[in-house]
Amino acid sequence: xxxxxxxxxxxxxxxxxxxxxxxxxxxxxxxxxxxxxxxxxxxxxxxxxxxxxxxxxxxxxxxxxxxxxxxxxxxxxxxxxxxxxxxxxxxxxxxxxxxxxxxxxxxxxxxxxxxxxxxxxxxxxxxxxxxxxxxxxxxx
Numbered sequence: 137x138x139x140x141x142x143x144x145x146x147x148x149x150x151x152x153x154x155x156x157x158x159x160x161x162x163x164x165x166x167x168x169x170x171x172x173x174x175x176x177x178x179x180x181x182x183x184x185x186x187x188x189x190x191x192x193x194x195x196x197x198x199x200x201x202x203x204x205x206x207x208x209x210x211x212x213x214x215x216x217x218x219x220x221x222x223x224x225x226x227x228x229x230x231x232x233x234x235x236x237x238x239x240x241x242x243x244x245x246x247x248x249x250x251x252x253x254x255x256x257x258x259x260x261x262x263x264x265x266x267x268x269x270x271x272x273x274x275x276x
Contacts, residue, residue, distance in 0.1 A: 143213050148202040154221050155201020155228020156194050162229050163190065193232050200231025 139147070167185070174181040204227035205211065208220070 139213060147205045147211065147213055150216070150221075151205035151224045151227075152198035152202040154224035155197040155199070155204070155231065158201070158225035158227070158229035159194055159197030159232045161225075162233065163193070193236060196235050197228035197232040200235075201225070201228040203227070203231075 170184050171181050174184050201224045204224050211220075
């Protein structure tokens, strides 16, 4: 199918936006878990959440959703189904999960895991999502 530049940009933004939506679902679950963990450890929740990592995870999800658009052969901009939209959201959810998991396993950590905080053990390193495995499975 031969799309104009505007069509391609629209499709990429649509896919990226749905990828971000998928990642937001994952983030909500992670934030709830972080709030519960912070409460148990008696530390402010904001100390356990990194805004920079949150933003990076949303950018990764946008790219994953946009790339999902590119792998669909003969995509018709006038005929995008609900299942396709859910697929783009799932790509953002799973893509961000995969890339963040890879980064945590194979790239060096930049934050220290332990800080002295009034003689108490400190919270774990700040994350965008507490436990990606605890998030619900993608729909679609």
